[in-house]
Amino acid sequence: MEKDFDQMNYYEILDVKPSASTAEIRSAYNEALQIYQPESLVSYSFFSREERNKILSLLEKAYLTLINEVQRDKYDTETNLKGSSGSAEKDAIIKKEPMNIFEINRQAFNSVARKNHTAELKTKISQSQLIKEILSRQEIKGADLKAIRNELGVDIETIHKETKIRLECLICIEADDREKLPAAVFLKGFVKAYLKSLCIESADVISALYMSSITTQKLT
Amino acid sequence: MAHIWPIGGGKGGSGKSFLASSMGHLLAKSGKKTLLIDLDLGAANLHTMVDVPYPEKCFSDFVCKKIPDLEDIVLQTPFSNLFLISGAHDNLDIANLQYEKKIKTLRAIAKLNYDYIILDLGAGTAFNTLDFFLASRNGIFITTPEPTSIENVYRLIRAIYLRRIRHFFSTNDFKALEKKVREHLGDDSFYKPEHIVSVIKKYFPEKYELIKKDFSFFRFKLILNQLRKQDNPLLGEQICKVIKKHLGISVEFAGNIAYDEHVHDAICQRVSFLERYPHTHAANDLRVLNRKMSNAFGEQLMLNYI
Numbered sequence: 236m237e238k239d240f241d242q243m244n245y246y247e248i249l250d251v252k253p254s255a256s257t258a259e260i261r262s263a264y265n266e267a268l269q270i271y272q273p274e275s276l277v278s279y280s281f282f283s284r285e286e287r288n289k290i291l292s293l294l295e296k297a298y299l300t301l302i303n304e305v306q307r308d309k310y311d312t313e314t315n316l317k318g319s320s321g322s323a324e325k326d327a328i329i330k331k332e333p334m335n336i337f338e339i340n341r342q343a344f345n346s347v348a349r350k351n352h353t354a355e356l357k358t359k360i361s362q363s364q365l366i367k368e369i370l371s372r373q374e375i376k377g378a379d380l381k382a383i384r385n386e387l388g389v390d391i392e393t394i395h396k397e398t399k400i401r402l403e404c405l406i407c408i409e410a411d412d413r414e415k416l417p418a419a420v421f422l423k424g425f426v427k428a429y430l431k432s433l434c435i436e437s438a439d440v441i442s443a444l445y446m447s448s449i450t451t452q453k454l455t
Numbered sequence: 456m457a458h459i460w461p462i463g464g465g466k467g468g469s470g471k472s473f474l475a476s477s478m479g480h481l482l483a484k485s486g487k488k489t490l491l492i493d494l495d496l497g498a499a500n501l502h503t504m505v506d507v508p509y510p511e512k513c514f515s516d517f518v519c520k521k522i523p524d525l526e527d528i529v530l531q532t533p534f535s536n537l538f539l540i541s542g543a544h545d546n547l548d549i550a551n552l553q554y555e556k557k558i559k560t561l562r563a564i565a566k567l568n569y570d571y572i573i574l575d576l577g578a579g580t581a582f583n584t585l586d587f588f589l590a591s592r593n594g595i596f597i598t599t600p601e602p603t604s605i606e607n608v609y610r611l612i613r614a615i616y617l618r619r620i621r622h623f624f625s626t627n628d629f630k631a632l633e634k635k636v637r638e639h640l641g642d643d644s645f646y647k648p649e650h651i652v653s654v655i656k657k658y659f660p661e662k663y664e665l666i667k668k669d670f671s672f673f674r675f676k677l678i679l680n681q682l683r684k685q686d687n688p689l690l691g692e693q694i695c696k697v698i699k700k701h702l703g704i705s706v707e708f709a710g711n712i713a714y715d716e717h718v719h720d721a722i723c724q725r726v727s728f729l730e731r732y733p734h735t736h737a738a739n740d741l742r743v744l745n746r747k748m749s750n751a752f753g754e755q756l757m758l759n760y761i
Contacts, residue, residue, distance in 0.1 A: 271696060
């Protein structure tokens with residue numbers, strides 16, 4: 236009786252407010268996937284295969300648009316929806332409220348969204364020229380890591396969540412801020428985890444390269 | 456007028472009779488005069504759940520006019536305040552209840568003087584089941600967290616939706632509508648009520664408003680039965696979300712009932728589960744549900760049959 240799914244705007248599709256933060260959008264997408272993915276018990280037999288595929292592709296389009304700040308702003312102006320991301324959200328990242336440990340739904344995070352995410356990253360890696368070029372270099376720096384991450388469209392917060400490495404630490408690594416870098420013992424593991432969370436296959440080799448570049452730089 | 460709670464589930468074995476008897480026990484215990492009616496025509500066994508192994512009178516007697524008054528086939532159960540209309544010795548062709556008899560039954564039910572009347576319906580989506588379910592605006596759907604059961608509950612909800620839409624059209628109008636739906640969505644259109652509604656919205660806007668208003672009065676509830684520890688406890692909420700978003704019907708999630716081996720034991724011993732095992736998770740869930748539901752239902756309206 237309400238609007239058809241394909242007539243809803245992206246916010247309605249994901250069931251979020253137009254003022255939602257990136258984190259909220261991401262968790263809404265995860266929730267939606269739990270409902271609509273083909274193996275889901277919730278919507279079992281409710282949709283035909285074509286309907287389900289249509290819904291899933293719409294969801295993905297909505298998600299990919301809304302998590303990208305530039306595209307989101309563009310979409311908002313096009314559709315006349317107010318309350319874009321912008322500065323309010325950046326504040327929100329820093330001002331984190333303490334969270335009840337029992338509310339963290341670990342299962343949800345490791346779910347299918349994750350699987351899809353991995354596959355998506357892998358295809359992006361294989362398609363990107365920039366990443367290939369960076370990975371074939373003999374010297375890898377923090378800035379290169381950042382370039383790979385940006386190319387894949389993953390934000391630093393996601394990496395922080397997955398690797399459980401402190402956000403400040405990640406920022407230092409990316410900025411090549413040598414004063415504040417963690418000790419070498421930790422650094423190598425951190426870079427490896429960082430690369431793994433981006434699904435870079437040769438994480439071992441690359442992190443070794445990074446370490447050698449960093450140490451030679453320190454000596455000079 | 457009595458509060459009427461029809462309980463339907465689409466699939467057999469999802470716990471309709473168990474829920475009906477348990478709710479009956481709880482309501483009776485809280486001092487409400489409660490009547491259970493076994494409308495699982497042709498596969499009745501509610502009498503076994505409330506310990507009336509040899510019912511003397513049954514629903515068939517009323518249908519065959521052997522006993523003219525529905526009130527006279529009501530049986531006492533061993534529990535105070537709890538009454539039963541049994542289907543134990545129904546004629547073997549009772550499942551094919553004719554339309555006039557069904558309407559007659561519904562009218563008779565509306566006149567009964569009880570605080571609560573619980574209708575235990577059969578599996579499947581036969582017109583009889585749908586019409587009994589639509590007797591009240593307070594229908595309760597029950598399902599288990601298994602694909603088979605969920606598949607059938609969705610079918611039941613869609614069938615009920617369509618049956619209710621059908622009420623608003625004369626036979627000819629409905630045929631015209633059917634033709635329009637086929638034109639629009641192709642011959643292989645799934646005959647899904649949500650598609651039909653989108654066509655109604657376009658071509659019969661006044662009817663659409665009526666249907667929309669009608670459905671806004673319904674207070675459907677969903678209960679998830681036999682939830683095991685490893686099952687997703689949010690499943691019920693998510694099902695209601697899908698129904699709301701894609702069918703436009705609001706179904707409120709009433710709660711989960713934990714899976715419990717003791718239910719099987721209690722049925723085998725033919726005793727009330729709630730009395731035999733009052734301190735189990737499932738019993739607790741039932742009490743919470745009962746408390747929640749007896750407060751949640753507002754005005755009671757019997758549809759079209761008075």
